[in-house]
Amino acid sequence: MPLTAKPLAGIKIVELGQVLAGPFAGAIFADLGALVIKVEKPDGGDDARQMGAAFRDGDALIFKDFNRGKRSLALDLKSPEGIAALHAELANADIMLHNLRPGAAEALGIGAAAITARHPRLIYCEMGAFGHMGPLARRPGYEPLLQAYCGLSAITGAPDGPPTRMGASVVDQGTGMWTVIGALAALAERARTGQGGVVNTSLYETATMWAGQKLSAFVNQGELPQKHASGHPAFVPYQGFDTADGPVLVCCGNDRLFAKFAALLDRPEWIADPRFATNRARLTNQGELLPMIAVLMAERPRQKWLAALEAAGVPCAPINTIPELAADPQTAALGMLAPVPGTDYQLVALPLSFQGQRPAITAPAPALGEYRRP
Secondary structure, eight states, X not given: OOOOSOTTTTOEEEEEOOTTXXXXXXXXXXXXXXXXXXXXXXXXXXXXXXXXXXXXXXXXXXXXXXXXXXXXXXXXXXXHHHHHHHHHHHXXXXXXXXXXXXXXXXXXXXXXXXXXXXXXXOEEEEXXXXXXXXXXXXXXXXXXXXXXXXXXXXXXXXXXXXOOOOSSOHHHHHHHHHHHHXXXXXXXXXXXXXXXXXXXXXXHHHHHHHTHHHHHHHHHHOOOOOOOTTOOSSOSSEEEEEOSSSEEEEEOOSHHHHHHHHHHTXXXXXXXXXXXXXXXXXXXXXXXXXXXXXXXXXXXXXXXXXHXXXXXXXXXXXXXXXXXXXXXXXXXXXXXXXXXXXXXXXXXXXXXXXXXXXXXOXXXXXXXXXXXXX
């Protein structure tokens, strides 16, 4: 049978997720067809419900986004009754995931060792801040702290600018993605062995992976990373330029593309100029080349440049704003903004398809405690 857009139908997830990394993993599972039971504290539920202005039903938009398609089970995990109810859910679950503060699961008696001993087929996904071992294992952490700690802020922004946080929550969401990947790999192994096990992920490991290219260059070559704004450390020109009415990114990834670009700028002499003829020469002399390109690019409006660059075969793109992305025909053609059934709003859908079909969002985020065990 061909793949369906809900390949995880029949898989049950129990999520003890707060705010972002854990709930994002749960949302991926839900969009892929799994039954996701979100365990929340009875008093207020997930803190993300209050993170920002009320959007719908008293909940913030971020909660609606990262908890679509789930069921909410309100449990007091500090009570014997709450723990008993959790074990009842885990008895027929495939995966449990949590991003509780370090040590919190153990304090509640639901750490990895205790849960996997009682439920040996369960895959237990533990999402930490600084990792499951080492001197910082018990330390809590959040997105901007890990971007800062793991060097991402230091390599982001303009060369003469301050350390800059990335505009997206790449560490939290990346940790959610790695958790899903690990859980699916563990499911495949369980199909062979009949045994579950523990999957460990953390914000620290994710952030270090995202900094991996720079870290590898340093430890192997002693190369210190530089900040390049929209540019690239290995290619010139390969960056954004202001046009008469908006910025454009131009990517000359080899000398052939640069020759096309130089001809388009009416500067064919650059092709033979020893300062600019090769990419290595352009890297050395970019302080001379880039200001000249910037002056020329500013003379014409963005759409004229984009049309000319595309016609010449030079890779380029508008540097869009979020409203421009929302309005772009490609966004609509791919169905990236998906309707949420029973509501008047849309959310960004999963960035993958099966047999050409993108998994639909099946239901809105749940009201606190609406789930009742059958």
